[in-house]
Amino acid sequence: MTLLGTGDTTGTPTVGCDCETCERAREEGIERTRFSVHVENERLDESLLIDFSPDFRYQFLREDVSIPDAAVVTHVHFDHLDGLGNLFRVVDSLEVYAADETDPQTGRSVAETVAEDYHYLHVIDVCPTTPLEPIHVCGFNVTLVPVEHPPLVCYGVAIEDPITGAKLSISGDTSYNVPERSRAALAEPDLLLADAIVPAHLCDYHPAGGRHEDENGVPRTFGTKHMTREGALALAEDLNADRTRLVHVAHYYPPDEAFEEPLAVDGEQYTI
Template identity: 65%
Template structure:
């Protein structure tokens, strides 16, 4: 499979519009971007491709990256930076399968699949397919398994994409508190894409600080919703990932750290 990181940023992206912070300025100097999160995966044997999450930057991403429009999508959760790009499907597709979890969210009273179906009821060329967490389904020649992670207050899912002995694991938006059963599904990936919104040092600036501290006292969760860089790297070690790229990155990284390995930028491609 060929994996293209279309969007590696958080909800505002980097550079953030109107922001003159050192990291946004450095991104402009380097000519790199972190648009809102989205991952494109191509099955080189069948020529089919899968899109994980529909970034609001969908149009821009597909105009600037040399990847085909997807044959199917998976949506991890309903926050706008992962879902609202689906409106771009209007007039672009004849029939687009959209895969999402069927688990009812106590916060919204409906599943991710239900929310997509209701919000985009005018898109008669998309078909929403409901799946139970941990159910493995086939799409684009891949085996897909959505797994619950921890992104309060909404349900959110990580994803394992497998083809033969090859595995791509995506944590989705999550704190470090991923359930053990989900970790089992995500374990031993050839490539791990892990949420790492900020470095642990910035937890002191969060109103509730950090959580899930490691034995040295370093927080692996920033607030309640996202892993720190250090948390994502701890998870990668725990999952025994062969290769790790950190994604869903905020522009709050200090400029001297913001573009260091293994922090990803848009346009990276990996053959696994």
């Protein structure tokens, strides 16, 4: 698998930003573009894409990965969806899997939103998918896992190889308050990609502060929608992850923390 994009909504370096973290990223040639993951099944020579970053074109050219045979959309925020239009004249057809449950905020499911907003993109075939019910895609068992990312519905993803038993879990954009059934579906991964937008000490600067504090009072959720670094690592421990990389990382990390383990950067590759 290749981590195509490991950044948050604005990415790092952020356009127009001269903070120390963005400056260091520029100096060292480090990037965190908007979130996307490319997962290859080498046995079948097929690949699955998780989310359509607005940086789709740049990511695929930079990493020279194969055009996906299928894709999953976790939710309808632009930094996970708006790269979908890049498929024009790139593929003849592509199945795009998205959840079928209605979002109370929009009155539409993720699948309906994708199908309606991209009605002109005739190369895509949107496949409504029931959360917590595995589907078989690119030789993998793929499960959409409800998480907490208010005000919209959002999903993590569990990807398992039924032949080898290898498992990748992706938390999706979420607070630490992941439901128990979802935790069970994500549990025991060989690799966990966990949303860790900022370190916990920055919760003091969020209008909503932090929440889901641990026994020492350290917030595991930043505001309402994302995990802190400490929350992501706590989730990794809860799930008994064999290895963890922190993604959806913001440029607000101080420069002496921003590129330390286990924070991921674009281009990392893993085999499980």
